[in-house]
Amino acid sequence: MRISDIQRCEVRPGLLVEWTFSPATRAVAEALPTDSRPPAYIQEGHIRTARSVREDGLFVPTWLGAAFDLPGRADLDALEEALRGWTLRHETLRSGFRWAGDEMHRFTLAGDDVSLRREVVGDFTDTGALVRHLQDRFDVAADALGWPNLIYTAVVRSDSTSVYMAFDHTNVDAYSLQRIPDEIHELYTAQLTGRTVTQTPVGSYVDFCEQERANADGIDDTHTIVARWREFIRRCDGRLPDFPVDLGVRPGDPLPTQKLMREPLVDADAAAAFETYCRPYGGSLVGVLAATSLIVHQLGGQPVYRAVVPFHTRMRSTWADSVGWYVGGAPIEVPAARDFDEALAAVRAELQANRSLARIPLARVLRLLGADFRPTSPDLYSIVSYVDARVVPGSAHWTERKAYGLIRVSYGDQVCAWVNRLHEGLWFACRYPDTDAAYKNMRLYVEGLRDLVESVAARVHVRDAEPTFS
Numbered sequence: 001m002r003i004s005d006i007q008r009c010e011v012r013p014g015l016l017v018e019w020t021f022s023p024a025t026r027a028v029a030e031a032l033p034t035d036s037r038p039p040a041y042i043q044e045g046h047i048r049t050a051r052s053v054r055e056d057g058l059f060v061p062t063w064l065g066a067a068f069d070l071p072g073r074a075d076l077d078a079l080e081e082a083l084r085g086w087t088l089r090h091e092t093l094r095s096g097f098r099w100a101g102d103e104m105h106r107f108t109l110a111g112d113d114v115s116l117r118r119e120v121v122g123d124f125t126d127t128g129a130l131v132r133h134l135q136d137r138f139d140v141a142a143d144a145l146g147w148p149n150l151i152y153t154a155v156v157r158s159d160s161t162s163v164y165m166a167f168d169h170t171n172v173d174a175y176s177l178q179r180i181p182d183e184i185h186e187l188y189t190a191q192l193t194g195r196t197v198t199q200t201p202v203g204s205y206v207d208f209c210e211q212e213r214a215n216a217d218g219i220d221d222t223h224t225i226v227a228r229w230r231e232f233i234r235r236c237d238g239r240l241p242d243f244p245v246d247l248g249v250r251p252g253d254p255l256p257t258q259k260l261m262r263e264p265l266v267d268a269d270a271a272a273a274f275e276t277y278c279r280p281y282g283g284s285l286v287g288v289l290a291a292t293s294l295i296v297h298q299l300g301g302q303p304v305y306r307a308v309v310p311f312h313t314r315m316r317s318t319w320a321d322s323v324g325w326y327v328g329g330a331p332i333e334v335p336a337a338r339d340f341d342e343a344l345a346a347v348r349a350e351l352q353a354n355r356s357l358a359r360i361p362l363a364r365v366l367r368l369l370g371a372d373f374r375p376t377s378p379d380l381y382s383i384v385s386y387v388d389a390r391v392v393p394g395s396a397h398w399t400e401r402k403a404y405g406l407i408r409v410s411y412g413d414q415v416c417a418w419v420n421r422l423h424e425g426l427w428f429a430c431r432y433p434d435t436d437a438a439y440k441n442m443r444l445y446v447e448g449l450r451d452l453v454e455s456v457a458a459r460v461h462v463r464d465a466e467p468t469f470s
Contacts, residue, residue: 001066001178001389001398001405003418003429005260006135009067009404012162013124014155016133017076019083020141021148022117028109029096029147035106039097040209041216041361042325043170044104047097049378050144058255058411062378063142063149064174065166065406068181068398070188074154074161076118078191083152084116085187086180090323091204092171096147108206116152130155138166138408162402169325171205174387174405174418175312176323181403182394203316205324212313216364225357229365232306232331240381241307241331243415245300245445248435253413255377256433260409261442265419265426266453273457275421281344282351285386287456288419288449289351290343292384293334295448299441305334308381309351311358328358329383340456379414388421396423407431415442419449426453 039047046062053060070079087093094109124130134153141151149168154161165180190197219226233240249256266274271284278287293305308329314320332350337343389395397403409431415438417430428446432438
C-alpha cells in the first residue's frame with residue numbers, strides 16, 4: 001500500500017464510530033494465568049525501548065495502522081462482526097504482556113472471551129479536527145506499554161465509510177497491514193450477504209515467537225552468525241549503522257521530532273523497466289540498495305555503505321497469511337562503486353552472503369555480544385526497505401478503496417525509508433529527523449533515487465527499441 005501518516009490519507013468528515021475490547025474481555029485478561037510462550041526478541045526489544053524512552057521523560061507513539069474505504073453507509077453490525085472475526089483469526093491480537101520485575105510474561109485470551117465494545121463518538125464536520133482526534137486516540141489506544149493496544153474505527157458517510165485501524169508494532173508488520181483491506185472487505189461482504197467465508201487456517205504468531213526464540217536461544221557467542229555481526233559492528237565503530245548523510249543530529253542532543261516524506265517515485269512503466277534491468281542481479285531490492293549506496297556516497301562521502309536490510313521471516317507457508325511482526329535484519333557492506341552495474345554486483349554478493357543472518361533476531365545477537373545498546377530512540381538503526389506489494393490480494397483495488405498503510409511519525413534520530421512497488425509504480429516514503437540538514441539531504445536522496453531509476457529504465461527502453469538482425 002501507499003505509506004502515509006494519518007494527516008495525508010484522504011480523511012474526510014463523517015460520523016466517527018470506534019471499537020475496542022469490551023470491559024468483560026479486559027476483566028478476563030486481568031485474571032489470566034501466564035502463557036508459557038515467550039515474547040519474540042523483536043517484541044521484547046520494542047517494548048523495552050518504549051519503556052526506556054518513557055523513563056527518560058518522552059512519550060513516543062510508534063503505532064502502525066491501515067486505512068481503507070467500504071462502499072456506501074456501512075452496516076455497523078455487519079462491520080463489527082467482520083472486525084471481531086478477523087481479530088479471532090490472528091492470535092497475537094488477543095495476546096499481551098505484563099511485567100514481573102524486569103521480566104515480561106505473556107497472557108493470551110481464548111477466542112470465546114473476546115468481544116468488542118462499540119461507541120459512537122460523534123459527527124465531525126471539520127477534517128482537521130477529525131485527524132487530530134484520530135491521532136490522539138490512537139496514541140493512547142495503541143500504546144506499546146498498554147493493553148489492549150489496538151483500536152478499530154469507522155467514519156460513516158452516506159456515500160462511503162472509511163475504516164481506520166491502529167496497532168502497536170508488536171502485533172503487526174507491513175505485510176500484515178497490506179492484507180487487512182481485502183480480508184475485512186471479504187468478511188464484511190459475507191456478513192451483508194449471509195454467506196460463509198471459508199478461510200484457510202493461519203499459523204499463530206504467538207507460536208512463531210516461541211519457536212523463533214527457542215532457535216535463537218540455542219546458539220551461543222561462538223556461533224558464526226554472532227561472529228559476523230561482531231565484525232560488522234566493529235567496522236561501524238561499535239554501533240549499528242546510521243543513514244550515512246548529515247542529518248543535523250549530534251550525539252547527546254535531545255531526541256528530535258520527525259517528518260514524513262511520501263510521494264510517487266516513478267510510474268509503472270519505469271518500475272517494470274528498472275526491474276528488468278536489475279533482475280539478473282536479484283531484482284529491484286538489489287537495485288534500490290545499489291542506487292542508495294551510490295547516492296549516499298555522493299552526499300556523504302563515506303567509502304563504504306553499511307546498512308541493516310530488513311527481511312521477512314515467514315519461512316513456512318503456515319505463516320504466509322498470519323498477522324505478526326515477522327521481520328529480521330541482515331548486514332551489508334557495499335564499497336563505493338564506479339557505476340550502477342558494479343554496485344549491483346556488490347549488493348548481490350552481500351545479500352547472498354549475509355541474508356541467512358536475518359534468521360537469528362538481532363536482539364539475541366546483541367545480548368551474546370554483551371553490547372550495551374541502551375535504547376534512547378525507537379529505531380536502533382536506519383533502514384532502506386523494498387517490497388513488491390502487487391502480489392497481495394486486493395492490491396489492484398487499493399487506489400479506488402483509498403487504502404493506505406499508516407505510520408505514526410513522532411520522534412527519532414534515524415532514517416527509515418520504504419520503497420513499495422504498486423500497480424501504478426514505485427511509492428517512496430521515509431521518516432527522518434526534522435532538521436534543515438536532514439530535509440535537504442533526504443530531498444537530494446529521493447531525487448537522486450528517482451533520477452537513477454528513470455535513467456536505468458531509459459536504457460532498457462533504448463535497448464528494447466534497437467532493431468535486431470538475423
